[in-house]
Structure formats: structure tokens, C-alpha cells
Amino acid sequence: MSDVMIEARDLSKLYGPVHALKDVSFEVRRGEVLGFLGPNGAGKTTTMKILTCFIAPSTGTAKVNGADIFEDPMAVRSAIGYLPESTPLYTEMLVLEYLEFVAKMRGYKGEDARKRIKKAVEQTSLGDVIAKEIRALSKGFRQRVGLAQALVHEPPVLILDEPMSGLDPNQASEIRDLIKQIGSERTVILSTHDLGEVQVTCDRVLIIAKGRLVADDTPEELRERAGKASYFVTLDGKGADAKKAREILGGIGGVSSIKQRDAEAKGELLFTIVPKDASDLRRDIFQTIVKNDLVMLGLERKSEGLDKVFRDLTTGDTAASAAATKTKRDQKIDEAREKKKARDEAKRKDDERAAEESSSDEDASDEKGEA
Numbered sequence: 001m002s003d004v005m006i007e008a009r010d011l012s013k014l015y016g017p018v019h020a021l022k023d024v025s026f027e028v029r030r031g032e033v034l035g036f037l038g039p040n041g042a043g044k045t046t047t048m049k050i051l052t053c054f055i056a057p058s059t060g061t062a063k064v065n066g067a068d069i070f071e072d073p074m075a076v077r078s079a080i081g082y083l084p085e086s087t088p089l090y091t092e093m094l095v096l097e098y099l100e101f102v103a104k105m106r107g108y109k110g111e112d113a114r115k116r117i118k119k120a121v122e123q124t125s126l127g128d129v130i131a132k133e134i135r136a137l138s139k140g141f142r143q144r145v146g147l148a149q150a151l152v153h154e155p156p157v158l159i160l161d162e163p164m165s166g167l168d169p170n171q172a173s174e175i176r177d178l179i180k181q182i183g184s185e186r187t188v189i190l191s192t193h194d195l196g197e198v199q200v201t202c203d204r205v206l207i208i209a210k211g212r213l214v215a216d217d218t219p220e221e222l223r224e225r226a227g228k229a230s231y232f233v234t235l236d237g238k239g240a241d242a243k244k245a246r247e248i249l250g251g252i253g254g255v256s257s258i259k260q261r262d263a264e265a266k267g268e269l270l271f272t273i274v275p276k277d278a279s280d281l282r283r284d285i286f287q288t289i290v291k292n293d294l295v296m297l298g299l300e301r302k303s304e305g306l307d308k309v310f311r312d313l314t315t316g317d318t319a320a321s322a323a324a325t326k327t328k329r330d331q332k333i334d335e336a337r338e339k340k341k342a343r344d345e346a347k348r349k350d351d352e353r354a355a356e357e358s359s360s361d362e363d364a365s366d367e368k369g370e371a
Helices: 044-051 073-079 095-105 110-124 139-151 169-183 195-201 219-225 242-250 282-291 306-314 318-370
Strands: 004-015 018-029 033-037 059-064 080-083 157-161 187-192 204-209 212-217 230-236 255-261 268-275 296-302
Touching (some): 004 044, 018 044, 018 059, 018 187, 018 212, 033 044, 033 169, 044 059, 044 157, 059 073, 073 080, 080 139, 095 110, 110 139, 110 169, 157 169, 169 187, 169 195, 187 195, 204 306, 212 219, 212 306, 242 255, 242 268, 282 296
Parallel strands (some): 033 204, 080 157, 157 187
Antiparallel strands (some): 004 018, 004 059, 230 268, 230 296, 255 268
């Protein structure tokens, strides 16, 4: 049996002249938590809606749990638990009442429905609010209710569109831990533009920009794309000369620059070392410190964060796009100005014509009066 739970092939979606998706292909395997990352308007939600059979792609196809979105959409829907960006809740209902309604809509009744609701409530820690109206709940608990409705039918695949949107840090952390727990049993696609969510929650990351897939890697592999790391060195400052220590560290082969930082504790010397390339300098730094009778209290290697990779991958065409947008906007402004100028000129001529006609009428009236 194949462990591929989601298979997308050459998905494209056109909204009139707008190309929301362009030939997107990827696979998600059983038990994998996939971060679907991209800026607003990149095509994340469009992809989610295609996979959940809310909309059809213009070209391409996809399979979920072996079922094709065109040939067997009901099987696709049965295999997916979906939490849209706008959590679909009937807020006047009690939490239990809403989950009973969802179970009934899924075709479960009696003891079977009660068991499934109980399990979903336990998984999402909703026991304390089960008898409350949904409108009385905090945003974090409403998200939990949304997750519970996606879990009632125990689907093998969960698709979550911006599940941490609008949550405070504490609420987001709770939902994040919940997703990690759920992800140990199911395949999860987590659509987001929050880099922090991806780094702590996901096993793998897809990055989409302007409708195209631009990266498919683990968070660690994406950080490696950023290239060289920085080294943070802490030395014992007792009896050590800061200027000499800086010169010694700066003389290590492969070092591009070195900067002394403010010490966090008295008696410490802190330096940031930037290498010339992606080579690992930790061995050379350690040996140089020992050779020069310095005492090292700490050595930390930090790669560039995902935010740099994200910007590099998603803003490559931003300048050109912005320039094109500005050009179109300027053209429209110029057209509007020309139209206004033509309208004003026409009005001026109409006013002059009206004034001439009025003057002619007055002259005719005067002549008639004199006669």
C-alpha cells in the first residue's frame, strides 16, 4: 500500500486573466506535517480549496488517500478534515450541540457518534467548555472547536488553513502543540505565512509565490540555502585584552569580519564572527582560542533564519512587479488627467458658446425694443 496520502499534479487555476496557480505539483506522505508557506495572495488557499473539492482546477488533478478529486470527490471529502481560514461555526449553538450536528452531517448516529465526539473533545481539550455557547468562547477555544469538527469523522488527512490567524501568543502555542500531537497520527497540511509556526511544527516545507512552487525542503535544508552562518563566541574577560582577542579571532582563515558585542554578564567578552563562505569554522575557532591561552565560555553557530530564505524565494519578481504596477497606475492617472482636461475644455467651450448665444439674444432683444 502506498504511503502517499496527497498527490497533486500540475495544478493550475485561472480566475479570468489572473493566474492564481501555475503547474503546482507535490506529494505528502502518511504521518507527515507539511507547512504550506507563502505570502498573502500566493495561491495557498486556492490549493487548499482544490484539494478539498471546493473548487476545480483549470488544469491538472490531485488524489487524496488514493481518490481522484474529479472521479471520486465524495471519497476525497471523506478522507479530509478541513479547517478553513474563517472557522465555520454556528455560534448560537452549544459546543456539544454543534459537534453532534457535525457528526450527524457526517452520517454518524447513536453510540458511534458519541464515541467520535468524545474522542475529538479529548484530543482538543474542550471538556471544560462543552456545555457553553460557542459565541461565549475565546478565539483560541473557537479554533479548538473548529479542529474538533474536522476530527469527528477521524480522517487520515487534515488540511488547516491559517489555524493560528488572529490568536495571541499563548493561544497560538496551545494550537501549535495540539497540531503536533494530531500530526503524529495523521497527515497534516498547515497553510500559513508565519515562519515561526513552520520551524516548530512542520517536518517539511513547501513555499509558493505568485502561484508557483519555489521550494520543497525540510526547515533545516531551507536554512542551509541561506548560505553562511554566523558564530557567537564568548570568552572569559578576566586577564584578557579585548582588542588583542579580537585581532586573534579576526586572523582565523575564512573569517570575513568580526564585531564585539555588549557583554551580557560582567567579565565576559562577546564576539560575532562572520565567515567568508559556508565552511564550518568551529574547529578553527576552538583551536585558535586554546593556542592563544584564551578561555572560551561559549561557541554557538547560527544559520540564517527561514525569514531570509522566505524573502529570497518569494520576492524575486517583486521589484519588476511593483514597477509594472506603478507603470499601469501612472498610465491610468495620466488617462484620468487627459479625460479631465478634455472635459474641462469641452465645458469651457460650452460656456463660451452659451455666453455668445446669450449675448446675441440680448442684442436682438435690444434692437427689437428700439424698433
